[in-house]
Amino acid sequence: MKVSLSWLQEYVSLEGITPDELASTLTLRSQEIENVYNLVEADTLIIGEVLDVSKHEKADKLSVCRVDTGKDKLQIVCGAPNVAKGQKVVVALPGATLAGGLRIEKTTLRGVESNGMICSLSELGIEYKYHHEDGIHVLADTAPVGEDALEYLSLNDTVVELDLTPNRSDLLSMHGVAYDVAAIYDRKLKLPMPEIITANQDNPFTIETDTEKCPSYYARILDNVTIAPSPRWLQARLIAAGIRPINNVVDITNYVMIETGQPLHAFDLETLTSEKVLVREAKQGETFVTLDEEKRTLEEGDILITDGQKPIALGGVMGGLDTEVSDSTVSLLLESATFDPRQIRRTSSRLDLRSESSIRFERGVDPEKTRYALDRACAFLATYAKASIRNGVRYFDNHKRKKRIIPITLDKVNKVLGSSYSVNEVQNVFDRLDFSYEEKEGRFLVEAPSRRVDIQTYQDLIEEIGRLKDYNELPDTLPSTVSVGALSPYQQFKRKIRSTLSALGLSEAITYALREKERINDLTRENESPVELSKPLSKAHHALVLTPLTGLFDVVAYNKARKQESVHLFEIGKRYRKNEEPERLGIAMHGPYHPRHWQKTPPTDFFTVKGVVEALQKALRLPELDYEKTTIDNYHPHQTAVVKAGDTTLGHIGKVHPEYAEQYDLEDVYLAELAIDKLYSVAEKDATYRTVAKYPHISRDLALVVDADLPAGELLKTVERTLGERLSESRVFDVFTGKTIGEGKKSLAIRLIFEAREETLQSSDVDADIERVVEALKDTHDARLR
Amino acid sequence: MDIQKRIDELETALKKELENVKTMNDLQNVKSKFLGKKAEISGFMKHMKDLPNEEKPAFGKAVNEGKQRLSGLIENKREELRKAAIEEKLRKETVDVTLDAPDYAPGGVHILNRIVEEIEDLFVGMGYKIKEGPEIETDEMNFEKLNLPKDHPARDMQDSLYITKELLLRTHTSPVQVRTMLEYGGKKPVKIICPGKVYRRDDDDATHSHQFLQIEGLVVDKQTTMSDLKGTLLTIARAMFGEKREIRLRPSYFPFTEPSVEVDVTCANCEGIGCGICKQTGYIEILGAGMVNDFVLRQSGYDPDVYQGFAFGVGIERVAMLKYGIEDIRHFYTNDLRFNTQFK
Numbered sequence A: 001m002k003v004s005l006s007w008l009q010e011y012v013s014l015e016g017i018t019p020d021e022l023a024s025t026l027t028l029r030s031q032e033i034e035n036v037y038n039l040v041e042a043d044t045l046i047i048g049e050v051l052d053v054s055k056h057e058k059a060d061k062l063s064v065c066r067v068d069t070g071k072d073k074l075q076i077v078c079g080a081p082n083v084a085k086g087q088k089v090v091v092a093l094p095g096a097t098l099a100g101g102l103r104i105e106k107t108t109l110r111g112v113e114s115n116g117m118i119c120s121l122s123e124l125g126i127e128y129k130y131h132h133e134d135g136i137h138v139l140a141d142t143a144p145v146g147e148d149a150l151e152y153l154s155l156n157d158t159v160v161e162l163d164l165t166p167n168r169s170d171l172l173s174m175h176g177v178a179y180d181v182a183a184i185y186d187r188k189l190k191l192p193m194p195e196i197i198t199a200n201q202d203n204p205f206t207i208e209t210d211t212e213k214c215p216s217y218y219a220r221i222l223d224n225v226t227i228a229p230s231p232r233w234l235q236a237r238l239i240a241a242g243i244r245p246i247n248n249v250v251d252i253t254n255y256v257m258i259e260t261g262q263p264l265h266a267f268d269l270e271t272l273t274s275e276k277v278l279v280r281e282a283k284q285g286e287t288f289v290t291l292d293e294e295k296r297t298l299e300e301g302d303i304l305i306t307d308g309q310k311p312i313a314l315g316g317v318m319g320g321l322d323t324e325v326s327d328s329t330v331s332l333l334l335e336s337a338t339f340d341p342r343q344i345r346r347t348s349s350r351l352d353l354r355s356e357s358s359i360r361f362e363r364g365v366d367p368e369k370t371r372y373a374l375d376r377a378c379a380f381l382a383t384y385a386k387a388s389i390r391n392g393v394r395y396f397d398n399h400k401r402k403k404r405i406i407p408i409t410l411d412k413v414n415k416v417l418g419s420s421y422s423v424n425e426v427q428n429v430f431d432r433l434d435f436s437y438e439e440k441e442g443r444f445l446v447e448a449p450s451r452r453v454d455i456q457t458y459q460d461l462i463e464e465i466g467r468l469k470d471y472n473e474l475p476d477t478l479p480s481t482v483s484v485g486a487l488s489p490y491q492q493f494k495r496k497i498r499s500t501l502s503a504l505g506l507s508e509a510i511t512y513a514l515r516e517k518e519r520i521n522d523l524t525r526e527n528e529s530p531v532e533l534s535k536p537l538s539k540a541h542h543a544l545v546l547t548p549l550t551g552l553f554d555v556v557a558y559n560k561a562r563k564q565e566s567v568h569l570f571e572i573g574k575r576y577r578k579n580e581e582p583e584r585l586g587i588a589m590h591g592p593y594h595p596r597h598w599q600k601t602p603p604t605d606f607f608t609v610k611g612v613v614e615a616l617q618k619a620l621r622l623p624e625l626d627y628e629k630t631t632i633d634n635y636h637p638h639q640t641a642v643v644k645a646g647d648t649t650l651g652h653i654g655k656v657h658p659e660y661a662e663q664y665d666l667e668d669v670y671l672a673e674l675a676i677d678k679l680y681s682v683a684e685k686d687a688t689y690r691t692v693a694k695y696p697h698i699s700r701d702l703a704l705v706v707d708a709d710l711p712a713g714e715l716l717k718t719v720e721r722t723l724g725e726r727l728s729e730s731r732v733f734d735v736f737t738g739k740t741i742g743e744g745k746k747s748l749a750i751r752l753i754f755e756a757r758e759e760t761l762q763s764s765d766v767d768a769d770i771e772r773v774v775e776a777l778k779d780t781h782d783a784r785l786r
Numbered sequence B: 001m002d003i004q005k006r007i008d009e010l011e012t013a014l015k016k017e018l019e020n021v022k023t024m025n026d027l028q029n030v031k032s033k034f035l036g037k038k039a040e041i042s043g044f045m046k047h048m049k050d051l052p053n054e055e056k057p058a059f060g061k062a063v064n065e066g067k068q069r070l071s072g073l074i075e076n077k078r079e080e081l082r083k084a085a086i087e088e089k090l091r092k093e094t095v096d097v098t099l100d101a102p103d104y105a106p107g108g109v110h111i112l113n114r115i116v117e118e119i120e121d122l123f124v125g126m127g128y129k130i131k132e133g134p135e136i137e138t139d140e141m142n143f144e145k146l147n148l149p150k151d152h153p154a155r156d157m158q159d160s161l162y163i164t165k166e167l168l169l170r171t172h173t174s175p176v177q178v179r180t181m182l183e184y185g186g187k188k189p190v191k192i193i194c195p196g197k198v199y200r201r202d203d204d205d206a207t208h209s210h211q212f213l214q215i216e217g218l219v220v221d222k223q224t225t226m227s228d229l230k231g232t233l234l235t236i237a238r239a240m241f242g243e244k245r246e247i248r249l250r251p252s253y254f255p256f257t258e259p260s261v262e263v264d265v266t267c268a269n270c271e272g273i274g275c276g277i278c279k280q281t282g283y284i285e286i287l288g289a290g291m292v293n294d295f296v297l298r299q300s301g302y303d304p305d306v307y308q309g310f311a312f313g314v315g316i317e318r319v320a321m322l323k324y325g326i327e328d329i330r331h332f333y334t335n336d337l338r339f340n341t342q343f344k
């Protein structure tokens, strides 16, 4: 809402308040102020008369004018084609500043002296959309030469722009703003009362409705209308409010709408086929041409104003083209009505047709202003369009005028705000707001005025008290609720994942959950369709990912393309499904890990990412993990494994297939995905203490020859199964293939560590264990000692 | 024979030879020559029997002392050689201490999650619990239970991304508050914060992101006041932006709170005087808050005649941008490592 301060001053005095002070006070007590600006950012503008015009000898497009500015007769060079002798014009004298900071100086244009500038409205800073004028602005013949031009045009105004919240529909009117300013500054409010004189001829119309979506409709008939431009002050105020002046009839309906918040509509009476207005709901598929010349297809429920036969307006949203007021209009049907806010919102958003009128109707207008606005407009039309008003207003009004009486106690006010206001202080707030109330021993019965549709409950009243008293004067306290704060064990678990991976040198990424539909199942084939948006934001943000790897892989490619050598990432994302969103940990590794710049860096490979997963296993107290070789589409067929803890599958780990990676200018990308809920379910909830062994352990090495495709893990499982508790650790420390081993065979060297906690271990005990192991490995895997 | 004189001569000769000794081997040879079985000094004892008895003790003493002196010289030389050898070994191990170390740089938690963790820790310290919930929400939880019925004008404030007619990506984490209140069954006090991803129908540009992170807080109890809200917000503002910060509450509107306020913090850049960052106002808007609307309490199973509460919501990206002067919100989701790794 753009508020003209000269207009506002008609209702409430702003004496002693600068525009900036007003803006900051409104920001703290009412609504945020988006902007404060002068309607015209220009000064030293004088009305002049063009005495004569001659062609500039050296420039076709320039004219040399002699202009009377009252004091002087100045020579001014003008570039506008419409300049002509005898015109009254706006002259910017040397020293003037125009819109955009343009300074006017005495100058010489191609050899001819120029002592100022004849201005267009655009040069004054009035946007083209408000005037549609291309050349200089020509004033009326009666404009007084030598006077201040801005004052004459009523453009010497300041605008305060409110950033309205949707609840304060009352502030969509100058009256509403005036009420608030009067309340905040505790000043007197004076609103005009329309006085109209009607002709003898009666208003013959009947007004009916077939729908509850139009609770009230008032209409008057006006004759002998003279269509003409509006007075300058009225045009200026409309421009200040952000509306383009058209002609007196249209301008007056707009003016009264801005003033009262009640939208009005004028029909050309001669285009109506009967003396009847019937409001009804549209039929499905019915069409109607609105005054912007668009053919609208309507849906059941849209509100139509008809003349009993044909539709004449899309109620509350826009008038019809056929019944529009034109230059030849002489008689009017003037409508002032109210409509169901929800229906207006549905219709206008479906048709993408937001008008000044629909914005007001969808937030709710004051039903007490409907008749007032109609009469106010008629009074203006009588004055500025020489209209005669027929006798009688025709209407229906089904508004249930039930008073909204809201009980509230002083105790509750103070209990909610944490304040210690007195009865008097609260009474003072209601007085300033012009809310009527009864009070007895701190118990109030407050009547919410019809103009404030937002005041429905005691909480709304507390808000009024809070803002007018200023929230910033409340004390700063903390809640008295005593409670134990804590992260849940699962939240702590996730934090541990983050801190562990960070310490290992991986950077956390956050990627978009919404992606191209085709990308979701492109890298990882998830065997399920993603959840999609019904109306996608764009092609790039269409469906929800099923794994954080989708985003992470792209982040690897992005960084690689920007010459980042080492890209090691993780993300805690989700597998988005309609009924569940299990959290997933994604890991992506590419390029040297912990690079040694001038020394040799071990290459990043499958075991690098496996090492990261194993570090998590230890940090998160997971049981020992099993890695079973597997194949996954788009992964390396021989470097991919399922990660398990016992029977629970936790996720997978592997290398991206080189052919897939190549499409993104990548090679050697390693990924892992682990289900966080499953990690959590298998993790030991707390550490378990075991005594540290008192005696040194005994270790034995075995070199075994086995089939080349036997996984080492299988071999170690047999070892562990055979020895059980006696064995404290076993691991492969050498893998070797070659001619000496034989075709299709490999040598595995394993180290077994035996530990006894309570007694010294005898070498002979271990010897017996080794014999059992060798026997078991021979039986199970056909392994032989080298 | 003057034994003493001869020993002195031997000592001089040994000193001379030791000067040329370079290795342990050389030293061994010299030692054999002067102290070995065939060495001259070893032969002196044989002469002793030829001496008169009264001279024997003096002679013996001189020979023994002489041996000790020669032996001492050799052992000194041995120590000298050993030290030189160690020094030589260490010298060969010289490193250029200015060369780069291997890159063990830690990675890092994403700056947005780090700020979330900081805020979580602050609130945990004040006795809050942390609640999370689904990002795919029902229209009922995301809007209707929060006093935003269908066709409500305030739905424009949160243009949303729908999946079906009844399912959408949550536009705020408020549904987690509703879920928690329902879980608590309207009986016990609520003191929670709800961090999480939220979504709006916005085109991505320098200041808008269709996906962003939010933390909302909710306290519901029998005596929770707007002043408690104000004190809590001041605490957050100072924890996030520094001890010198002040806050300012302005009236605003959210359907789920009544009264509603928007909260500005004094600009840390200009200390409230006015600068480009705060658009000359001295204040920067950081969050929205208010007292929980009775409608929401009732919908969530709490009796508004008994309970009252406050709620607030803060956008994490905005906090990070203000704190570090980050100019483009898209940086958070691009994950350029040159960006991400700056926040350790």
Ligand SMILES: [Zn+2]
Pocket: B267, B268, B269, B270, B271, B272, B273, B274, B275, B276, B277, B278, B279, B280, B282, B283
């Ligand atoms: Zn500043």
